[in-house]
Amino acid sequence: MTKLSVNINKIATLRNARGANNPDVVKVALDAERFGAEGITVHPRPDERHIRYSDVMDLKDRIQTEFNIEGYPDQRYMEIIRLARPAQATLVPDPPEALTSNTGWDTLKHQDMLRDIIAELHEYGVRTSIFINPEPKFFEAAKATGTDRVELYTEPYASGYHRDKEMAVAPYVQVAHLARELNLGINAGHDLDLHNLKFLAEKIPFMDEVSIGHALVCDALYYGLENTIQMYRRQLETEN
Template identity: 80%
Template sequence: MTKLSVNINKFATLRNARGGNNPDLVKVAMDAERFGAEGITVHPRPDERHIRYQDVMDLYNKITTEFNIEGYPDKRYMEIIQKVRPIQATLVPDPPDVLTSNNGWDTIKHQEWLKDIVAELQEYGSRVSIFINPEPRFFEPAKSTGTDRVELYTEPYATHYHQDREAAVKPYVIVAKLAYDLGLGLNAGHDLDLHNLNFLVKKIPFLEEVSIGHALVCDALYFGLENTIQMYRRQLEI
């Protein structure tokens, strides 16, 4: 079954709004695991507007499932991975000023550079995933970087899901098969929620992991965190 990794960035945003340590991110992560999350995701941006460098240091020896650290592979990110050595490092092409990840890598243009980055991260013992758009032209170059997995950028799917879900998922089914044939592991993330998640995993049954934060945190305001995580886990059953 597809694994659920809970992105806890938004809990950090809530904490930072008032200062102090409420909510306590370590407790959030440990509770999320206890409630059924099979991984914890963080994305420590340089401006520390949500996850801070110290958060990563506090979390890494407390997490008992899979720790996934997302980020742009600048010097700071590479140093974090070298120190923490998470199970998974997910590379995103975000410039520092963007609000959220909104595009995948151009693996054609950046192939040689990514190849060096991937090799270094793998030397630290981390599985590497590259954030990628659902366009076939980017997949063979992604394979050539040596990455272990790719993560499908699913905002376009989520945006068009309620208009025509078959049309929305079609590009993802095509590239998922391509990734599978190339021997690439497959993750997905961005704007996945309780409405569109199950349909995606039914169409891509070999999807290994989804990373979900914003929608899950919003749902937890109504349903509670434990119940919400279980609701998302049920959406992953096919």
């Protein structure tokens, strides 16, 4: 079954609003694992508007499932990965000032840079994933970088889901099969929620992982964190 990695950035945003340590980011991460999360994702931006450098260092020896660190691969990010040695490094192309990730890598244009970065990450023993748009032209180029996985950028799917879910998912199914042929692992993330997740999982039952934060934390306000994590995991159960 596709694994659920819980992104805890929004927990850190809530904590930072008051300047103390409530909610406790490490405790929430450990509780999320206890409640059924199969991974914890963070995106430590340079301005530390949510996850801080210190959070990563506090989490790195406490996570019992898989620790996934997202980020733009500048010198700061690479140093974080070198010190934290997470299970996975997910490379995203957004600049530091971006509100959130909003596109995937152009793996044709940035292939040489990505190849060098991924080679360094592999030296640290870290699995790599590249955030990528659902366009076939980027997948063979992604394979050439040496990455282990690709993460499908699913905002366009989420935006089109309520208008025509079959049309919205079609390009993702196409590139997922291409990734599989290229022996690339498949992750997915961005704007996935309790409405659209199950359909995606049914159409691509061989996904390795989905990373979900904003929607899951919002749902937890109503349903509670433990119940919400279980609800998301049920969306990933398929008969395939």
